[in-house]
Amino acid sequence: MTLSVAIVAHNEEANIGRTLASVQWADEIILVDAQSTDQTRDIAAAAGAKVILEPWRGYVAQKNYALELCTQEWILSLDADEVVPPELADEIRRIISSNAQHQGYSMPRKNLFLGRWMQHGGFYPDRKLRLFRRGQGSSTGFDPHDHFELKDHQPEGRLQHALIHHTYPTLTLYIEHMNRYSSLGAAHARSKGQKGSLGNILLRPAATFLYNYFFRSGFLDGREGLLLHLYHAGYVSWKYAKLWEQKCAGKAIGI
Structure with missing residues (x-):
């Protein structure tokens, strides 16, 4: 073959x-x-x-x-x-x-x-x-x-x-990618009718961090694991904040 x-x-x-x-x-x-x-x-x-x-x-x-x-x-x-x-x-x-x-x-x-x-x-x-x-x-x-x-x-x-x-060999590369991915994620979330609520912007990232870092033992991966899960939670917050931003922009132009 x-x-x-x-x-x-x-x-x-x-x-x-x-x-x-x-x-x-x-x-x-x-x-x-x-x-x-x-x-x-x-x-x-x-x-x-x-x-x-x-x-x-x-x-x-x-x-x-x-x-x-x-x-x-x-x-x-x-x-x-x-x-x-x-x-x-x-x-x-x-x-x-x-x-x-x-x-x-x-x-x-x-x-x-x-x-x-x-x-x-x-x-x-x-x-x-x-x-x-x-x-x-x-x-x-x-x-x-x-x-x-x-x-x-x-x-x-x-x-x-x-x-x-x-x-991701560097933090700079990770942050650049998460910025781009959060924009794509926000567009997808909007197409599914999700909301950029304060709960999604603040509480969902915190829950994501606690679940992955503690309950799924992310803390065992050292300082790199801490940084990864902190910044991944940040990505979740960015996604819903951008969703809120997109909806505000849409309202401003009558969409």
């Missing part, structure tokens, strides 16, 4: 070389680049990837477009900051070269924050469906919280070894 790796990217020169180096054993690497202004495309091409330039469609649509370009029997979808370690690569090769019992497989994911693996607080095992037969899986959900599903809700197999996710 043969394998395509599908990746979407935008300005990922700091990560893409490491990601591509971990999947050089694949039969095909498809990278859909959303008009990067750095060296992402050059690095990918030098690593043997087939690079397609495509304006950003949104997370769900862009990933599905990448899947459409794949030509091999199996597809492994990766984020541009993820790495497939050797033990996971071996497991994937064994699965697709045998009589696979499922049309798709999920795998755990180790999320690194400021270089530390977040093992608690709901950030592990963070299992993701990423490996599936071509035509059997697709991206769904809403931006930026997309996920993959199998066609006709078929049961998925479970791989044992984990992806490595180099998610």
Whole structure:
């Protein structure tokens, strides 16, 4: 059996070389680049990837477009900051070269924050469906919280070894991403009729922090865990504050 790796990217020169180096054993690497202004495309091409330039469609649509370009029997979808370690690569090769019992497989994911693996607080095992037969899986959900599903809700197999996710190496990068994600989250919340109430702006973030940091043992991940859960609670507050802001702006212009 043969394998395509599908990746979407935008300005990922700091990560893409490491990601591509971990999947050089694949039969095909498809990278859909959303008009990067750095060296992402050059690095990918030098690593043997087939690079397609495509304006950003949104997370769900862009990933599905990448899947459409794949030509091999199996597809492994990766984020541009993820790495497939050797033990996971071996497991994937064994699965697709045998009589696979499922049309798709999920795998755990180790999320690194400021270089530390977040093992608690709901950030592990963070299992993701990423490996599936071509035509059997697709991206769904809403931006930026997309996920993959199998066609006709078929049961998925479970791989044992984990992806490595180099998610946020600096606080600056985390805050920049959460600012953007909270804007997308506010737009989605508004489409669902949710409210930017004081309860959602103040109490929901506090409840999120208490639940993840204490009840889900996020405190066991040291100072990095404390910062992650504090700032994640901040993201929740920003999302609902932006929802309130959007509704106020809409009222001002009569929407």
